[in-house]
Amino acid sequence: MKIKSRVKDYSVEFVDDLLKKKEEIFRSLDYDKLVFFIDKNFHKLYEKQVERFIGKEKAVIIPATEHQKSYSKLALYYRKLIEMQFTRKDILVTFGGGVLQDLSGFIASTLYRGIKWIFFPTTLLAQADSCIGSKTSINFDKSKNLIGSFYPPDKIFIDTSFCRTLTRADFNSGIGEIIKFHLMSDEKEYCRLLRYLSQDDLFENRYFNAIVKSTLKIKYSYFKGDEFDSGRRNLLNYGHCFGHALEAASNYAVAHGEAVLIGMGFANLLSLKRGIMSTSKYEEFERLISMYYPKFDWDLVSIDEILYHLKRDKKRVGKHFTMVLCKDVGKQFKCDDIKEKEIRSTYKEFVSKYEGKI
Ligand SMILES: NC(=O)c1ccc[n+]([C@@H]2O[C@H](COP(=O)([O-])OP(=O)(O)OC[C@H]3O[C@@H](n4cnc5c(N)ncnc54)[C@H](O)[C@@H]3O)[C@@H](O)[C@H]2O)c1
Incomplete structure (x- = not known):
C-alpha cells in the first residue's frame, strides 16, 4: 500500500516472519545506525528473536502505558537519543502498539525538526488502524491526545502473526476499531x-x-x-x-x-x-x-x-x-x-x- 502524505509519502508492507527479515528490510535504506524503541511486553514475549534482530544496535525498552505518552516522560526519551548521539542519518525503529507509536512519532517529528522513523506495529489496533494517517499524540494533564503533530513513519511493516500473543482485551480493542471502520x-x-x-x-x-x-x-x-x-x-x-x-x-x-x-x-x-x-x-x-x-x-x-x-x-x-x-x-x-x-x-x-x- 502506498500512502500519499503532505508530510512525506510512505508505504505499508505485509511481511511473514518479520523478525527473521532484518537484512531484507534494511538492505535498501541509507543510514548510519538504528535505535530501537521496543514495547516492554512485546520484548518479553519475543525476547530471543527480538534480541537477534537488534543485534549490536541500541534499544530502549518502554512500558506501553498511557502515562508514557506524557509531556514529562518525553524528556527522558529525547535525552536517551541525544546521549546515544542520534543524528539525522540514523533511523528510529519502533516495535509496539499505538502507545509506542504515538510516543515515537511525536519524538520523531520534533527531534531535530524531524528524523527518519520506521514502524513495526505489534497490536491489532496499530496494524489495522493507527499505523497510517500520520497522527502522533501525547496526553496532557488528565486529558487524552491533546498535544500532537502529523508525522508518518517512512515505512511500515506488518506481521499479523504478532497478534497471536495479544490479551483478549487488546485483541478486542483492535476489533473495536475494525468494526468502526466497516x-x-x-x-x-x-x-x-x-x-x-x-x-x-x-x-x-x-x-x-x-x-x-x-x-x-x-x-x-x-x-x-x-x-x-x-x-x-x-x-x-x-x-x-x-x-x-x-x-x-x-x-x-x-x-x-x-x-x-x-x-x-x-x-x-x-x-x-x-x-x-x-x-x-x-x-x-x-x-x-x-x-x-x-x-x-x-x-x-x-x-x-x-x-x-x-x-x-x-x-x-x-x-x-x-x-x-x-x-x-x-x-x-x-x-x-x-x-x-x-x-x-x-x-x-x-x-x-x-x-x-x-
Ligand atoms: N496515532 C493514531 O492515529 C492513533 C489511532 C488510534 C489509537 N491511538 C492510540 O493508540 C493507543 C492504543 O494502542 P494499542 O491498542 O495498540 O495499545 P498499546 O500500545 O497500549 O498496547 C496494548 C498492550 O499490548 C501489549 N502488546 C503490544 N504488542 C503485543 C504483542 N504482539 N503481544 C502481546 N502484547 C502486546 C502492550 O505492551 C500493551 O500492554 C492509545 O493511546 C490511542 O490513543 C493512536
Whole structure:
C-alpha cells in the first residue's frame, strides 16, 4: 500500500516472519545506525528473536502505558537519543502498539525538526488502524491526545502473526476499531465484517489478513485529501468523543478500542433518541457491538467526570458538545449542538442497559 502524505509519502508492507527479515528490510535504506524503541511486553514475549534482530544496535525498552505518552516522560526519551548521539542519518525503529507509536512519532517529528522513523506495529489496533494517517499524540494533564503533530513513519511493516500473543482485551480493542471502520464504509464492506465476525476464532481464520487490509483501505479513503483532519476525516471520531472521555475518566481502565465500542453504542443511542437512527438499525448495531463490550464497572466513573472530559475534547466547537452521530452504514455526521441534559439522560439509559459480555 502506498500512502500519499503532505508530510512525506510512505508505504505499508505485509511481511511473514518479520523478525527473521532484518537484512531484507534494511538492505535498501541509507543510514548510519538504528535505535530501537521496543514495547516492554512485546520484548518479553519475543525476547530471543527480538534480541537477534537488534543485534549490536541500541534499544530502549518502554512500558506501553498511557502515562508514557506524557509531556514529562518525553524528556527522558529525547535525552536517551541525544546521549546515544542520534543524528539525522540514523533511523528510529519502533516495535509496539499505538502507545509506542504515538510516543515515537511525536519524538520523531520534533527531534531535530524531524528524523527518519520506521514502524513495526505489534497490536491489532496499530496494524489495522493507527499505523497510517500520520497522527502522533501525547496526553496532557488528565486529558487524552491533546498535544500532537502529523508525522508518518517512512515505512511500515506488518506481521499479523504478532497478534497471536495479544490479551483478549487488546485483541478486542483492535476489533473495536475494525468494526468502526466497516460501519463507516458501505454494504459490501459491512458484509465482509459480518462474514469475518461470524468465525469461531477471530485470529485463526482465512479472513483475518483481509479484514486488516480492508480496514486500512477504508481509513485511507477517509483521510486521503483531508490528512490534517479539517473535514471528512473528523467523522472517524465516531465512538471517540464518549470513548476518549471514558478512557480518561476511568484512568484508562478500558483499552482504547473497547472504549470506542462503548462510545459507538453511546452515539447510536443518542442518534436513536434524536430520531436519526431507526429502532431496527439501532438494535442490529447494538447486537453486533455489544458482543465485544468489555465488562466495565460504571461505579468507577461519574457522569460529571465524563462531562469534564467531553468539554476538553479537542474536536469540540461552540458552547455545546460535539459528537459523531450515525444513521446507518456509511452515514455518520458530526453534530455540534448536543446539550448537557441530552448527554446526561442518554448516559443514564445507556448505563442501565449496559451488559459487558466478556
Ligand atoms: N496515532 C493514531 O492515529 C492513533 C489511532 C488510534 C489509537 N491511538 C492510540 O493508540 C493507543 C492504543 O494502542 P494499542 O491498542 O495498540 O495499545 P498499546 O500500545 O497500549 O498496547 C496494548 C498492550 O499490548 C501489549 N502488546 C503490544 N504488542 C503485543 C504483542 N504482539 N503481544 C502481546 N502484547 C502486546 C502492550 O505492551 C500493551 O500492554 C492509545 O493511546 C490511542 O490513543 C493512536
